[in-house]
Amino acid sequence: MEILIKPIVTEKITGQAESLNRYGFIVNRNANKLQIKKAIEGLYNVSVTSVNTLIHGGKRKSRFTKAGVISGSTGMSKKAIVTIAKGESIDFYSNI
Numbered sequence: 001m002e003i004l005i006k007p008i009v010t011e012k013i014t015g016q017a018e019s020l021n022r023y024g025f026i027v028n029r030n031a032n033k034l035q036i037k038k039a040i041e042g043l044y045n046v047s048v049t050s051v052n053t054l055i056h057g058g059k060r061k062s063r064f065t066k067a068g069v070i071s072g073s074t075g076m077s078k079k080a081i082v083t084i085a086k087g088e089s090i091d092f093y094s095n096i
Contacts, residue, residue, distance in 0.1 A: 003031045003039040007092050008079065021049075021084050029055070029078045036080050046088045052081045 008024035016022040027036055033051040040048055055078050062071040084090070 001028060001030065003028050003035050004043065009092060016081075017089070021086060021088070023082050023084065023090050025080045025082065027053070027078050027080045029076070031078070031080075033080075036082070040082055044090050046090060047085045049083045049085055051083075054079050054081075 005026045005028065008026060010024075013022070013024040016024075025036070025040070031039075033053060036051050036053070037048045040046065055076065058074040058076045060071065060073050062069055
């Protein structure tokens with residue numbers, strides 16, 4: 001099971017990374033906090049202090065076309081906000 005899907009790189013998360021050592025990831029919906037912690041420690045070689053998770057619900061969307069109104073929704077996802085120990089950091093751009 002692939003636990004980490006991709007990192008979240010936004011202005012808010014980047015600001016928290018600089019001041020609070022918090023990083024955001026989109027993770028598998030079936031992963032729990034212990035699995036997320038082990039995956040991040042194994043992949044980035046850092047020590048994780050805490051893991052907070054949240055499930056981001058999908059949005060309902062509709063559009064008007066010649067055939068009528070088409071409605072649907074975007075996908076749901078699970079996010080993890082990870083706090084790492086002081087003095088350590090994660091560099092997402094090192095292997096580009």
